[in-house]
Amino acid sequence: MRKIFILLLLVNLLFSEEIGELTFSNDYKKVMAQAKKENKRVYMLITSSSCRWCRKFESTTLTDWTVAEKLEGKYLLLHIDRDNDYFPKHLKHKRVPRHYFLTPDEQVIYTFLGYWNVEDFTSYVDDVDWQYSDKLKKGIIK
Template identity: 35%
Template sequence: MKKLILFALMSTLLFGEGYKEFAKEMSYETNYETALNKAKKENKNLMVLIISNFCPWCTKFEKKTLTDKTVDGALKSKYIPLIINKEEGNFPSYLTAPVVPTVFFVKTNEEKVFHESVGFSSKAEFLNLLKQLK
Protein backbone atom coordinates (compact mmCIF):
# COMPACT_ATOMS: atom_id res chain seq x y z
CA MET A 1 0.00 0.00 0.00
CA LYS A 2 2.85 2.40 0.82
CA LYS A 3 4.35 1.78 -2.63
CA LEU A 4 1.04 2.63 -4.28
CA ILE A 5 0.77 5.90 -2.36
CA LEU A 6 4.39 6.76 -3.16
CA PHE A 7 3.78 6.02 -6.85
CA ALA A 8 0.68 8.24 -6.85
CA LEU A 9 2.60 11.11 -5.24
CA MET A 10 5.52 10.79 -7.65
CA SER A 11 3.17 10.65 -10.64
CA THR A 12 1.45 13.81 -9.48
CA LEU A 13 4.77 15.59 -9.17
CA LEU A 14 6.01 14.40 -12.56
CA PHE A 15 2.82 15.06 -14.51
CA GLY A 16 2.18 18.30 -12.68
CA GLU A 17 5.55 19.69 -13.76
CA GLY A 18 5.27 18.53 -17.40
CA TYR A 19 3.69 21.76 -18.51
CA LYS A 20 6.75 23.68 -17.31
CA GLU A 21 8.95 21.65 -19.67
CA PHE A 22 6.54 22.46 -22.50
CA ALA A 23 6.61 26.13 -21.53
CA LYS A 24 10.39 26.20 -21.50
CA GLU A 25 10.70 24.45 -24.88
CA MET A 26 8.09 26.68 -26.51
CA SER A 27 9.05 29.94 -24.76
CA TYR A 28 5.70 30.28 -23.00
CA GLU A 29 5.43 32.27 -19.80
CA THR A 30 4.26 30.49 -16.64
CA ASN A 31 3.68 33.55 -14.47
CA TYR A 32 0.72 35.85 -15.07
CA GLU A 33 2.39 39.10 -13.97
CA THR A 34 5.53 38.41 -16.00
CA ALA A 35 3.45 37.63 -19.10
CA LEU A 36 1.28 40.70 -18.60
CA ASN A 37 4.29 43.02 -18.30
CA LYS A 38 5.91 41.46 -21.36
CA ALA A 39 2.68 41.84 -23.35
CA LYS A 40 2.41 45.50 -22.39
CA LYS A 41 6.03 46.14 -23.42
CA GLU A 42 5.54 44.41 -26.77
CA ASN A 43 2.07 45.88 -27.34
CA LYS A 44 0.48 42.44 -27.64
CA ASN A 45 -2.45 40.67 -26.03
CA LEU A 46 -2.24 37.53 -23.92
CA MET A 47 -3.14 34.00 -24.89
CA VAL A 48 -3.67 32.13 -21.63
CA LEU A 49 -3.87 28.34 -21.70
CA ILE A 50 -5.34 26.82 -18.54
CA ILE A 51 -4.45 23.16 -18.00
CA SER A 52 -4.49 20.69 -15.12
CA ASN A 53 -2.63 17.61 -13.96
CA PHE A 54 -3.59 14.33 -15.62
CA CYS A 55 -5.48 16.03 -18.46
CA PRO A 56 -4.92 14.02 -21.65
CA TRP A 57 -6.65 16.64 -23.82
CA CYS A 58 -4.34 19.35 -22.45
CA THR A 59 -1.29 17.29 -23.34
CA LYS A 60 -2.71 16.49 -26.77
CA PHE A 61 -3.41 20.19 -27.40
CA GLU A 62 0.15 21.07 -26.41
CA LYS A 63 1.81 18.33 -28.46
CA LYS A 64 -0.44 18.15 -31.53
CA THR A 65 -1.48 21.77 -31.98
CA LEU A 66 0.68 24.29 -30.16
CA THR A 67 4.03 22.76 -31.14
CA ASP A 68 3.20 23.15 -34.85
CA LYS A 69 5.52 25.80 -36.33
CA THR A 70 2.72 27.52 -38.26
CA VAL A 71 0.48 27.70 -35.19
CA ASP A 72 3.36 28.85 -33.01
CA GLY A 73 4.35 31.61 -35.45
CA ALA A 74 0.80 32.86 -35.89
CA LEU A 75 0.21 32.82 -32.15
CA LYS A 76 3.40 34.59 -31.12
CA SER A 77 3.06 37.27 -33.80
CA LYS A 78 0.05 38.74 -31.96
CA TYR A 79 0.08 37.27 -28.45
CA ILE A 80 2.30 36.53 -25.50
CA PRO A 81 1.52 32.89 -24.65
CA LEU A 82 1.03 31.96 -21.01
CA ILE A 83 0.34 28.48 -19.66
CA ILE A 84 -1.12 28.05 -16.18
CA ASN A 85 -1.84 24.89 -14.21
CA LYS A 86 -5.18 25.61 -12.54
CA GLU A 87 -4.34 23.27 -9.68
CA GLU A 88 -1.45 25.52 -8.69
CA GLY A 89 -3.50 28.72 -8.61
CA ASN A 90 -1.56 31.99 -8.81
CA PHE A 91 -3.71 33.62 -11.46
CA PRO A 92 -6.52 36.20 -11.49
CA SER A 93 -10.03 35.02 -10.72
CA TYR A 94 -11.33 36.23 -14.09
CA LEU A 95 -9.42 33.32 -15.66
CA THR A 96 -11.44 30.62 -13.92
CA ALA A 97 -11.83 27.55 -16.13
CA PRO A 98 -14.21 24.80 -15.00
CA VAL A 99 -13.10 22.66 -17.97
CA VAL A 100 -9.58 22.17 -19.32
CA PRO A 101 -7.96 22.89 -21.60
CA THR A 102 -9.38 26.38 -21.84
CA VAL A 103 -7.75 29.15 -23.84
CA PHE A 104 -8.45 32.77 -22.94
CA PHE A 105 -7.51 35.66 -25.20
CA VAL A 106 -7.03 38.70 -22.99
CA LYS A 107 -6.84 42.40 -23.84
CA THR A 108 -3.69 43.37 -22.02
CA ASN A 109 -4.50 46.98 -21.15
CA GLU A 110 -7.92 46.12 -19.75
CA GLU A 111 -7.06 42.65 -18.40
CA LYS A 112 -10.34 41.53 -19.92
CA VAL A 113 -11.14 38.32 -21.81
CA PHE A 114 -12.28 39.00 -25.36
CA HIS A 115 -12.53 35.35 -26.45
CA GLU A 116 -12.64 31.97 -24.72
CA SER A 117 -12.13 28.57 -26.33
CA VAL A 118 -12.87 25.40 -24.37
CA GLY A 119 -11.48 21.97 -25.16
CA PHE A 120 -9.04 20.52 -27.64
CA SER A 121 -8.55 22.27 -30.99
CA SER A 122 -6.76 20.80 -33.98
CA LYS A 123 -4.07 22.77 -35.82
CA ALA A 124 -6.53 23.85 -38.51
CA GLU A 125 -9.20 24.83 -35.99
CA PHE A 126 -6.79 26.84 -33.87
CA LEU A 127 -5.24 28.59 -36.89
CA ASN A 128 -8.74 29.48 -38.08
CA LEU A 129 -9.56 30.86 -34.63
CA LEU A 130 -6.39 33.00 -34.64
CA LYS A 131 -7.34 34.39 -38.07
CA GLN A 132 -10.88 35.19 -36.88
CA LEU A 133 -9.62 37.07 -33.84
CA LYS A 134 -7.68 39.68 -35.86
Protein backbone atom coordinates in the same frame (compact mmCIF):
# COMPACT_ATOMS: atom_id res chain seq x y z
CA MET B 1 29.57 37.25 -13.36
CA ARG B 2 29.35 33.63 -14.49
CA LYS B 3 27.36 32.70 -11.38
CA ILE B 4 24.87 35.51 -12.05
CA PHE B 5 24.40 34.31 -15.63
CA ILE B 6 23.76 30.73 -14.48
CA LEU B 7 21.33 31.96 -11.82
CA LEU B 8 19.40 34.05 -14.39
CA LEU B 9 19.26 31.07 -16.74
CA LEU B 10 17.86 28.83 -14.01
CA VAL B 11 15.22 31.42 -13.02
CA ASN B 12 14.15 31.70 -16.67
CA LEU B 13 13.82 27.92 -16.92
CA LEU B 14 11.68 27.82 -13.77
CA PHE B 15 9.18 30.33 -15.13
CA SER B 16 8.94 29.13 -18.71
CA GLU B 17 8.42 25.97 -20.66
CA GLU B 18 8.91 25.10 -24.27
CA ILE B 19 6.20 23.36 -26.24
CA GLY B 20 7.28 22.61 -29.77
CA GLU B 21 8.84 25.80 -31.08
CA LEU B 22 6.91 28.02 -28.66
CA THR B 23 8.12 29.23 -25.27
CA PHE B 24 5.45 29.83 -22.66
CA SER B 25 5.71 31.55 -19.29
CA ASN B 26 3.63 30.49 -16.29
CA ASP B 27 3.93 33.83 -14.46
CA TYR B 28 0.63 35.66 -15.03
CA LYS B 29 1.66 38.95 -13.42
CA LYS B 30 4.99 39.09 -15.24
CA VAL B 31 3.43 38.39 -18.65
CA MET B 32 0.67 40.95 -18.16
CA ALA B 33 3.22 43.59 -17.09
CA GLN B 34 5.26 42.76 -20.20
CA ALA B 35 2.10 42.95 -22.36
CA LYS B 36 1.38 46.46 -21.07
CA LYS B 37 4.97 47.54 -21.59
CA GLU B 38 5.14 46.15 -25.16
CA ASN B 39 1.45 46.76 -25.98
CA LYS B 40 0.99 43.11 -27.00
CA ARG B 41 -1.91 40.75 -26.67
CA VAL B 42 -1.67 37.56 -24.61
CA TYR B 43 -2.63 33.98 -25.43
CA MET B 44 -3.25 32.15 -22.15
CA LEU B 45 -3.72 28.39 -22.07
CA ILE B 46 -5.10 26.95 -18.83
CA THR B 47 -4.50 23.25 -18.32
CA SER B 48 -4.38 20.68 -15.55
CA SER B 49 -1.81 17.95 -14.95
CA SER B 50 -4.56 15.32 -14.95
CA CYS B 51 -6.15 16.37 -18.26
CA ARG B 52 -5.45 14.06 -21.19
CA TRP B 53 -6.98 16.51 -23.70
CA CYS B 54 -4.55 19.16 -22.46
CA ARG B 55 -1.59 16.83 -23.09
CA LYS B 56 -2.96 15.99 -26.55
CA PHE B 57 -3.36 19.68 -27.43
CA GLU B 58 0.18 20.41 -26.22
CA SER B 59 1.76 17.46 -28.02
CA THR B 60 -0.06 17.85 -31.33
CA THR B 61 -1.54 21.27 -32.02
CA LEU B 62 1.00 23.40 -30.18
CA THR B 63 3.94 21.61 -31.79
CA ASP B 64 2.81 22.43 -35.32
CA TRP B 65 4.76 25.17 -37.11
CA THR B 66 1.61 26.83 -38.52
CA VAL B 67 0.32 27.38 -34.99
CA ALA B 68 3.70 28.76 -33.92
CA GLU B 69 3.62 31.08 -36.91
CA LYS B 70 0.12 32.34 -35.98
CA LEU B 71 0.95 32.97 -32.32
CA GLU B 72 4.59 34.08 -32.34
CA GLY B 73 5.25 37.77 -32.49
CA LYS B 74 1.59 38.73 -32.17
CA TYR B 75 1.01 37.30 -28.68
CA LEU B 76 2.87 36.80 -25.46
CA LEU B 77 2.38 33.18 -24.43
CA LEU B 78 1.15 32.12 -21.02
CA HIS B 79 0.58 28.52 -19.88
CA ILE B 80 -1.19 28.21 -16.55
CA ASP B 81 -1.75 25.06 -14.50
CA ARG B 82 -5.14 25.70 -12.88
CA ASP B 83 -4.12 23.76 -9.78
CA ASN B 84 -0.71 25.34 -9.15
CA ASP B 85 -0.26 28.70 -10.87
CA TYR B 86 -1.68 32.12 -10.04
CA PHE B 87 -4.22 33.81 -12.29
CA PRO B 88 -7.29 35.95 -11.54
CA LYS B 89 -10.33 34.10 -10.24
CA HIS B 90 -12.70 35.87 -12.66
CA LEU B 91 -11.19 33.92 -15.56
CA LYS B 92 -13.16 30.68 -15.70
CA HIS B 93 -11.05 27.59 -15.44
CA LYS B 94 -13.09 24.67 -14.14
CA ARG B 95 -12.96 22.80 -17.45
CA VAL B 96 -9.72 22.56 -19.38
CA PRO B 97 -8.03 23.10 -21.71
CA ARG B 98 -9.33 26.68 -21.65
CA HIS B 99 -7.99 29.24 -24.12
CA TYR B 100 -7.99 32.98 -23.46
CA PHE B 101 -6.90 35.82 -25.71
CA LEU B 102 -6.38 38.96 -23.65
CA THR B 103 -5.59 42.62 -24.28
CA PRO B 104 -2.62 44.22 -22.49
CA ASP B 105 -5.22 45.62 -20.04
CA GLU B 106 -6.42 42.08 -19.22
CA GLN B 107 -9.70 42.39 -21.10
CA VAL B 108 -10.93 39.17 -22.70
CA ILE B 109 -10.95 39.39 -26.48
CA TYR B 110 -12.08 35.81 -27.03
CA THR B 111 -12.20 32.57 -25.08
CA PHE B 112 -13.04 28.98 -25.92
CA LEU B 113 -12.77 25.54 -24.39
CA GLY B 114 -11.32 22.23 -25.44
CA TYR B 115 -8.87 20.35 -27.59
CA TRP B 116 -8.61 21.64 -31.16
CA ASN B 117 -6.63 20.25 -34.06
CA VAL B 118 -4.25 22.50 -35.98
CA GLU B 119 -6.72 23.55 -38.67
CA ASP B 120 -9.48 24.42 -36.22
CA PHE B 121 -7.18 26.17 -33.74
CA THR B 122 -5.60 28.37 -36.43
CA SER B 123 -9.11 29.23 -37.59
CA TYR B 124 -9.93 30.31 -34.03
CA VAL B 125 -6.80 32.48 -33.96
CA ASP B 126 -7.98 34.16 -37.17
CA ASP B 127 -11.38 34.72 -35.50
CA VAL B 128 -9.61 36.32 -32.55
CA ASP B 129 -7.86 38.76 -34.87
CA TRP B 130 -11.23 39.69 -36.40
CA GLN B 131 -12.89 39.96 -32.95
CA TYR B 132 -10.07 42.19 -31.70
CA SER B 133 -10.36 44.57 -34.66
CA ASP B 134 -14.16 44.64 -34.40
CA LYS B 135 -14.19 45.25 -30.63
CA LEU B 136 -11.58 48.01 -31.00
CA LYS B 137 -13.62 49.67 -33.71
CA LYS B 138 -16.79 49.52 -31.60
CA GLY B 139 -15.00 50.76 -28.48
CA ILE B 140 -15.76 47.59 -26.52
CA ILE B 141 -12.10 47.14 -25.68
CA LYS B 142 -9.15 49.52 -25.63
